[in-house]
Amino acid sequence: MTRLICLSSGKGGVGKTTVAANLGSALNEFGMETVLIDANLTNPSLGFHLGIPLYPETLHDVLKGDVDIKDATYLHNSGLKVVPAGLSVDDLKNTSPESLPDVLLDLVGGPDFVLIDSAAGLGNEALHAIESSDELLVVANPDLPSVTDALKTANIAEQAGTDITGVVLNRVKGSSSELESEEVESMIGYPVISSIPEDENVQDSISLKKPLLHHKPKSNTSERFRKLAADIADIDYEPKVRESKGFFSRMLSFLKK
Ligand code: ADP
Ligand code: MG
Numbered sequence: 001m002t003r004l005i006c007l008s009s010g011k012g013g014v015g016k017t018t019v020a021a022n023l024g025s026a027l028n029e030f031g032m033e034t035v036l037i038d039a040n041l042t043n044p045s046l047g048f049h050l051g052i053p054l055y056p057e058t059l060h061d062v063l064k065g066d067v068d069i070k071d072a073t074y075l076h077n078s079g080l081k082v083v084p085a086g087l088s089v090d091d092l093k094n095t096s097p098e099s100l101p102d103v104l105l106d107l108v109g110g111p112d113f114v115l116i117d118s119a120a121g122l123g124n125e126a127l128h129a130i131e132s133s134d135e136l137l138v139v140a141n142p143d144l145p146s147v148t149d150a151l152k153t154a155n156i157a158e159q160a161g162t163d164i165t166g167v168v169l170n171r172v173k174g175s176s177s178e179l180e181s182e183e184v185e186s187m188i189g190y191p192v193i194s195s196i197p198e199d200e201n202v203q204d205s206i207s208l209k210k211p212l213l214h215h216k217p218k219s220n221t222s223e224r225f226r227k228l229a230a231d232i233a234d235i236d237y238e239p240k241v242r243e244s245k246g247f248f249s250r251m252l253s254f255l256k257k
Helices: 016-029 046-050 059-063 089-094 097-105 124-131 144-160 181-188 200-207 220-233 247-256
Strands: 003-008 034-039 081-083 113-118 135-140 163-172 192-197
Touching: 003 016, 003 124, 016 034, 016 046, 016 113, 016 135, 016 163, 016 220, 034 046, 034 059, 034 097, 034 124, 059 097, 097 124, 113 124, 124 144, 135 144, 135 181, 144 163, 144 181, 163 181, 181 192, 192 220
Parallel strands: 003 113, 003 135, 034 081, 034 113, 135 163, 163 192
Antiparallel strands: none
């Protein structure tokens, strides 16, 4: 059965596209056929994250009724299947997301997972992406403005009848000024199902135009994405946590040799 999962947030820039690309890669590694949809119609960015060249057919053409969604699905060199959004000014101005629920239905029965990378906020684009999906992953950062806005996204999903799988807390630094997972859970009313650390390798992976799972496959952050994917796909997986050795512990193990 194909599961349609939307990644959305109240606030922009919290890491929806990063989580979508890496969760998709992790699901793919587990042998789950996964299609990533760039449903951020006015501000597409999945193509930038994955280095997708300009394709002849995009989600904008699909929404205009000009092509079938299967013909706008491309195989990325990471093994992911991607439906990119158009980048022309004409596309960005003149496409409406109303037909998104219908066009996504054409994928049902094919892949195991369809991940819908939505626009932030409460506008039409985000609304139709949430309405089109069976499940919602709310992406938020551990700060008050982000979590307050995420609560509004959760309310929209409740009104649309979309199940809320949980919150992915991204860019967690572990500083005392951050909201704890428990605080986020009591504010939003849904469980935090994953905490993804702040990791400078994420920015590097985006500039290299590949998912972090391909750039730093053994990193703890990549393992967090694998664990999230395993939990979503109901697969048993024990993440391998690597000790980050500081200078003094490295010196100590050197002297002990
Ligand atoms: P959104 O899709 O919600 O607008 P993006 O995924 O594009 O957000 O991320 C916005 C920026 O935040 C990117 O430049 C990315 O480098 C940075 N970022 C996202 N997640 C992390 C992380 N876990 N650690 C460090 N930087 C991150
Ligand atoms: Mg994005």
